[in-house]
Amino acid sequence: MSCVVTFKEKGFKLTPQRKLIMDIIHDDEAHLTIEKIITYVQERMPGVHKSTIYRTLELLEKTGCVYKSELGNQFIYHHPEEGHHHHLVCRKCGKSIDCDEDIFAPVERSIGAKYGFHIDFKHVIMSGLCKECRRKTS
Amino acid sequence: MSCVVTFKEKGFKLTPQRKLIMDIIHDDEAHLTIEKIITYVQERMPGVHKSTIYRTLELLEKTGCVYKSELGNQFIYHHPEEGHHHHLVCRKCGKSIDCDEDIFAPVERSIGAKYGFHIDFKHVIMSGLCKECRRKTS
């Protein structure tokens, strides 16, 4: 894994705890919540304290080894090599579909032009109503 | 306030605690954090329990009497009659500027067309780099 190299190059120590957490996020293609990560870690290496896990995740995020995005009121962790995309989640039926990465391009452009801000939309999770639920509700 | 009427029509009781919380949100044009709301409530009506405040805010949000948006890691409450707009926050200098309401219109349209989802962007808070900080950093 390239991120292990990056990680050590930045002067951080590769402890077994950190390695395990990296492995879990690397191997699991699903979207991992903190809860799941804590469970998996403690299954494979009992005694690891929750604060270690929280601090490791924070560090991995800072070093770019892990991406964190927000889904509803939870956070989700995933490997950066996954394709970047956004998510559409239906607030009625819960269905979630992936959404094209550059859907926000026009917004990024107009914010740049009008306000001078540079915004980078990454892994945005949008809550709304899907086609079916819109039909049923109205 | 129209929301008091709406609120009672939906069958909820208008307790002094609820009235006070509504008043505070209605009168304050600034963006109120939960912390501030708790402080103000307990100043004017000592003894009100924090759980009452949390539950009231949740209920007011559900009934549409109050809007809740997210700024960084905090939540902010405001009156629905306020003009809708988004926020641009610079992650370097912290500066925050208001952003036109319909900046997301093209995204809403293309998500509707491509995926059939209906997304309503309300009070979105975007973190990025402002003009000055972009110049300095690069």
Place this chain on the structure above:
DNA sequence: ATTATAATTACGACCAGGTGCAATAACAAT
């Protein structure tokens, strides 16, 4: 292989936010 040292860990304490429950109070009907 040993040792030095600086980062990292587990622990415990703490805080914000949330929940179940018995006591209380708002409102409707008389």
Place this chain on the structure above:
DNA sequence: ATTGTTATTGCACCTGGTCGTAATTATAAT
């Protein structure tokens, strides 16, 4: 005005997440 009913409150407690600290351990230097 009184009463009954049901929502709402305050309380106690729980949980997730954060932080300071002493003990531990990964790594580099010898």
